[in-house]
Amino acid sequence: MNINKKLTGAVIIGVVVLVLGYFAVQKFTFQNQDEPATVPKEDTKSDDSNSNTASSTDDNSKLKIIIEPVKNTSMPNLDRPIVIKGTASAEQKQKTEEAIRKIIESLRKDSKSYNNWQMLGLYRKEIEDYEGASEVWEYMITVWSKDSVTFGNLGVLYGSYLKDPQKSEKYFLQAISLDPTSFNLYEQLYEMYRYLLKDKAKAIEILQKAKIAIPGDAATIQKIIDDYEKSTR
Numbered sequence: 001m002n003i004n005k006k007l008t009g010a011v012i013i014g015v016v017v018l019v020l021g022y023f024a025v026q027k028f029t030f031q032n033q034d035e036p037a038t039v040p041k042e043d044t045k046s047d048d049s050n051s052n053t054a055s056s057t058d059d060n061s062k063l064k065i066i067i068e069p070v071k072n073t074s075m076p077n078l079d080r081p082i083v084i085k086g087t088a089s090a091e092q093k094q095k096t097e098e099a100i101r102k103i104i105e106s107l108r109k110d111s112k113s114y115n116n117w118q119m120l121g122l123y124r125k126e127i128e129d130y131e132g133a134s135e136v137w138e139y140m141i142t143v144w145s146k147d148s149v150t151f152g153n154l155g156v157l158y159g160s161y162l163k164d165p166q167k168s169e170k171y172f173l174q175a176i177s178l179d180p181t182s183f184n185l186y187e188q189l190y191e192m193y194r195y196l197l198k199d200k201a202k203a204i205e206i207l208q209k210a211k212i213a214i215p216g217d218a219a220t221i222q223k224i225i226d227d228y229e230k231s232t233r
Helices: 003-019 090-109 114-126 130-143 148-161 165-178 183-197 200-213 215-231
Strands: 053-056 063-066
Touching: 090 114, 114 130, 114 148, 130 148, 148 165, 148 183, 165 183, 183 200, 183 215, 200 215
Parallel strands: none
Antiparallel strands: 053 063
């Protein structure tokens, strides 16, 4: 096996490791735009059912969210051009393009692969093809409609990269309704409210809901609230 094949293999293994991260402990990227965004986990969900409402258990104020029906979306165009932006070397860009093409070829053979679609979305975001990433993930939520990971990825994409706080909020709230005990989802939505929308009331409110939904993390969440209050006095 020559050096190029080893390097290509290393890139693919690296992406798989990222996919296994499932919202790895990474901050939302409003404070530092160079930090990586949400990374999804490897998951083989294939539940096609859609729910119109969802809620988390809550003693005082229930988090009830109406999930808007997603219009039927056709499968993303696998012939979409691969244009790699950024400052990576020509060699690294070539390796990235080869990895993307391998994923695309796999999807041509099996278009029902959750993992490959998720990896394609990640790669599209990585090469700064945000429209392409959105196209992939918005297609995924029509197929895997109860997958909080993809809704969360869209929340990050629209907030941190496409700067659309309304869509970011919508997708984060949908993700939380599907996984109401995910600390990372609440934290990322809080940071979107704080740094992009600059809405203190909403930022505090979502953390208060998180305290109720995740009592085991109540102390950590309260510290975030206290630090935020101190910084805005």
